[in-house]
Amino acid sequence: xxxxxxxxxxxxxxxxxxxxxxxxxxxxxxxxxxxxxxxxxxxxxxxxxxxxxxxxxxxxxxxxxxxxxxxxxxxxxxxxxxxxxxxxxxxxxxxxxxxxxxxxxxxxxxxxxx
Amino acid sequence: xxxxxxxxxxxxxxxxxxxxxxxxxxxxxxxxxxxxxxxxxxxxxxxxxxxxxxxxxxxxxxxxxxxxxxxxxxxxxxxxxxxxxxxxxxxxxxxxxxxxxxxxxxxxxxxxxx
Numbered sequence: 001x002x003x004x005x006x007x008x009x010x011x012x013x014x015x016x017x018x019x020x021x022x023x024x025x026x027x028x029x030x031x032x033x034x035x036x037x038x039x040x041x042x043x044x045x046x047x048x049x050x051x052x053x054x055x056x057x058x059x060x061x062x063x064x065x066x067x068x069x070x071x072x073x074x075x076x077x078x079x080x081x082x083x084x085x086x087x088x089x090x091x092x093x094x095x096x097x098x099x100x101x102x103x104x105x106x107x108x109x110x111x112x113x114x
Numbered sequence: 115x116x117x118x119x120x121x122x123x124x125x126x127x128x129x130x131x132x133x134x135x136x137x138x139x140x141x142x143x144x145x146x147x148x149x150x151x152x153x154x155x156x157x158x159x160x161x162x163x164x165x166x167x168x169x170x171x172x173x174x175x176x177x178x179x180x181x182x183x184x185x186x187x188x189x190x191x192x193x194x195x196x197x198x199x200x201x202x203x204x205x206x207x208x209x210x211x212x213x214x215x216x217x218x219x220x221x222x223x224x225x226x227x228x
Contacts, residue, residue, distance in 0.1 A: 032215045043118075043206060043219035044157075051215060088154065094215055100145045101172075102208075102217055104157040 002027040002095050004105035012111045013081045021076040021108045023091030032094040033074040034102065035065055037087045044090065050074060061085070081112045116141045120207050120220030127227050132195045135223045137207030139188040146184060147217070148192045149206040157206065163190040197227045 003026045013019045025031060032051055036044040048059025050067040058064045065076045074091060091105040117140040127133050137146070146163040161182055162170040169182035184190040194201050204224050208217040 034216055036217075036219075043120075043221045044208075044217075046115075046216045046218065049216050090156065100210075100212055101147065101159055101162060103159070104149075106156045107154075109154075 002031070002093050002103050004091050004093050004103055006089075006091055006105035006108045008108050009106075010109045010111065012113065015083050015112050015114050016080050019076075019078050019081045019085070019110065019112070021089050021091075021110060023074045023076065023105060024072050025074060025091070025093045026072065027093050027095050029096055030069075032096060033065075033067060034092040034094070035059065035063070035074075035076050036090045036092060036104075038090065038107075039087050047076070047089075081110075083112050083114050086110055086112045116143055116209055116218040118207055118209055118218055118220035120223055122223055123221060124224040125226070127197055127225065129198055129227060131197055132193055133197065133225060134191050134193045135205055135207070137190045137192070137209075137220055139209045139218075142187045143209040144187075144212045145217075146190045146207065146209045148180075148182060148190070149208060151204045151206055151222070153204060160192070160205075163192075194225065197225075199227045201225065202227045 005024045034049045035047040038044045050057050055067045088107050090107050092102050094102045119138045148160040149157040151157045159172050160175045163184040165184050181193045204222045206222045207220040210217040
């Protein structure tokens with residue numbers, strides 16, 4: 001069965017510093033991997049995805065993520081954090097082998113301090 | 115991308131009653147799903163809404179409690195039946211296409227059962 005782990009409940013970073021939000025996954029075969037962001041009292045917004053190709057994928061709002069097959073990781077990164085990046089971030093995985101359903105990690109709350 | 119409209123956005127209901135949540139997508143999509151989310155927590159997949167046929171439910175969710183309809187590609191409803199306080203949650207509609215993979219979400223329906 002597919003699963004996603006986000007080991008950090010919360011990440012704190014100062015504005016202007018780089019940020020990393022960690023994600024590891026377990027799925028049979030090669031997965032589709034996603035990051036979503038949720039602002040207070042809002043639905044989820046798609047940030048970026050890895051389907052195939054270059055291991056470094058770029059997404060919305062300056063975010064990027066690196067797919068590492070050997071470590072089964074897909075960490076979210078941004079070179080310079082903004083206070084407005086403070087939100088709840090979800091890593092998600094979809095199995096390529098037939099099902100379309102997407103499974104979400106527990107979420108990591110990012111606090112960016114001015 | 116797709117814009118998803120959900121209604122009601124919130125409701126307060128009495129124990130034992132039922133509530134139907136509507137989800138409308140502004141473009142044709144392949145997949146539609148219903149998730150449940152406790153505020154600030156992860157998403158739990160309830161079911162896949164299948165066009166013109168019975169929904170596919172995840173473990174722990176049954177049709178009698180959460181009947182789902184999807185009469186066409188762009189519209190779906192989720193009913194929460196015979197509600198109890200434990201059903202208080204945010205219900206999220208999501209949709210996407212099989213070839214791109216990412217999901218788009220409605221703003222959610224926040225349900226409080228007294």
